[in-house]
Amino acid sequence: xxxxxxxxxxxxxxxxxxxxxxxxxxxxxxxxxxxxxxxxxxxxxxxxxxxxxxxxxxxxxxxxxxxxxxxxxxxxxxxxxxxxxxxxxxxxxxxxxxxxxxxxxxxxxxxxxxxxxxxxxxxxxxxxxxxxxxxxxxxxxxxxxxxxxxxxxxxxxxxxxxxxxxxxxxxxxxxxxxxxxxxxxxxxxxxxxxxxxxxxxxxxxxxxxxxxxxxxxxxxxxxxxxxxxxxxxxxxxxxxxxxxxxxxxxxxxxxxxxxxxxxxxxxxxxxxxxxxxxxxxxxxxxxxxxxxxxxxxxxxxxxxxxxxxxxxxxxxxxxxxxxxxxxxxxxxxxx
Numbered sequence: 311x312x313x314x315x316x317x318x319x320x321x322x323x324x325x326x327x328x329x330x331x332x333x334x335x336x337x338x339x340x341x342x343x344x345x346x347x348x349x350x351x352x353x354x355x356x357x358x359x360x361x362x363x364x365x366x367x368x369x370x371x372x373x374x375x376x377x378x379x380x381x382x383x384x385x386x387x388x389x390x391x392x393x394x395x396x397x398x399x400x401x402x403x404x405x406x407x408x409x410x411x412x413x414x415x416x417x418x419x420x421x422x423x424x425x426x427x428x429x430x431x432x433x434x435x436x437x438x439x440x441x442x443x444x445x446x447x448x449x450x451x452x453x454x455x456x457x458x459x460x461x462x463x464x465x466x467x468x469x470x471x472x473x474x475x476x477x478x479x480x481x482x483x484x485x486x487x488x489x490x491x492x493x494x495x496x497x498x499x500x501x502x503x504x505x506x507x508x509x510x511x512x513x514x515x516x517x518x519x520x521x522x523x524x525x526x527x528x529x530x531x532x533x534x535x536x537x538x539x540x541x542x543x544x545x546x547x548x549x550x551x552x553x554x555x556x557x558x559x560x561x562x563x564x565x566x567x568x569x570x571x572x573x574x575x576x577x578x579x580x581x582x583x584x585x586x587x588x589x590x591x592x593x594x595x596x597x598x599x600x601x602x603x604x605x606x607x608x609x610x611x612x613x614x615x616x617x618x619x620x621x622x623x624x625x626x627x628x629x630x631x632x633x634x635x636x637x638x639x640x641x642x643x644x645x
Contacts, residue, residue: 366502367635369605370404370467374549374590375614376513376625377430379410379461381423392622393426397433399614403629405499406436406465407511407549412458413442420447427463436465440473446491453481455488462495462511462550470497470509471645476536478515478529485517487525494533494550496540500645504638505600508541512550514589523560526553530564534571545600547632548574548593551625557586569593577630578607592630599637606631 377396378387400406413427414420427442443459450456460475477493494512501507512533515525537546554561569575577592578584581604588609594602609626616622 365635365637366505367633368501369631369633370501371402371606371629371631372405372407372547372549372592373400373403373610373627373629374407374409374511374551374592375400375627376409376551376590376623377411377426378623378625379412379426379430380458381420381425383423386624387622389426392616393429394433395616396614396622397430400430400434400465401436402613403465404467405509406434407509408461408463408465409511409513409551409625410461411442411463412445412461415445415447420445425458431463431465434465436467438466438469440464440495440497443475443491450491453477453488453491455483456491458490460491460493460495461513462493464495464497464509464511466499468499468501469645470499471643473497474540476532478525479532480525480528482515482517482519482521482525484519484522485515487515487517487522494536496536498544498643498645501600501634501636502638504641504644505634505636506544506641506644507600507602507634508537508544508546510537510546510548510550512548512552514551514553516553518558526561526564530568534568537572543597545597545602545636546572546574546595547602549591549628549630551589552591553589554591555587555589556584577604577632578628580604581607583607588626588628590625590628592628594632599639601635603633604630605633 378385379389382390411427411430412425414424418424431439440463442463445458446456448454448457460477473495475495477491481488492513494510496508496510498506499509515522515529554565556562574593574595577594596602608629610629611626614622614627
């Protein structure tokens with residue numbers, strides 16, 4: 311990941327212009343000491359490691375976007391033309407989670423085919439960016455048919471630790487899923503020093519056949535089990551292309567299982583915004599030391615458009631705003 315840190319100015323977002331001034335540096339220290347005047351405050355019962363003398367807070371705008379970055383000849387969009395247009399638009403968001411976003415190998419053994427992450431990141435100004443997982447190109451012994459990796463990347467105004475990548479254990483070629491090492495990734499991310507959130511990015515099994523449905527059940531359980539171990543007691547955000555619709559009962563059951571097992575909530579539904587056909591989603595969970603609150607939910611269909619107003623991908627980009635507050639804790643795993 312990049313380690314050069316840029317300090318963005320403090321400001322507001324403007325959907326009309328497609329520009330957003332990141333709000334990371336708007337974090338403020340709340341005067342918790344006001345409640346402690348006269349010695350009324352004590353940390354004698356504090357066992358979380360939190361600094362009870364101050365709480366920091368802020369807000370940020372997150373984006374989940376499947377950029378349809380397969381080679382032009384295979385993509386259901388036009389990545390050769392659209393990817394250079396998507397790149398600079400990502401700068402309007404503090405946290406961007408991308409799917410179907412692969413980097414062309416050097417030397418390019420795919421030639422004349424190519425993929426497009428290197429074009430996408432060229433104009434992204436986020437100081438912290440993931441390193442794209444290398445393409446297996448048929449050399450993964452556990453899935454020899456896979457030509458591309460998970461396609462999961464992230465762009466962030468917040469520093470994050472090592473990215474853990476976990477692929478789904480099964481796949482069904484009904485929708486070409488076995489051609490990729492689809493799964494999820496997680497990185498522990500610092501909203502402020504000592505205030506960390508586990509942020510997940512995923513791309514779910516596509517299709518709606520019997521095999522796909524069985525794999526979605528298994529994958530949802532694998533994700534919940536992973537969260538139970540690696541994110542126990544931690545605040546978290548899960549974003550991505552779930553390939554699940556609330557309008558399908560079996561998909562709704564999986565999503566309900568995920569929220570019940572992880573204690574998470576659908577960010578848009580928490581705001582009373584429910585789109586039963588949407589497959590791109592954000593979920594969130596607070597902890598005892600970090601509170602997350604969704605403040606907005608919007609598909610940015612008027613921003614990510616071509617010059618003639620067409621979409622830049624076969625997915626609509628989902629933007630969710632979050633307010634956060636937290637008591638800094640001493641955490642060796644927080645970057």
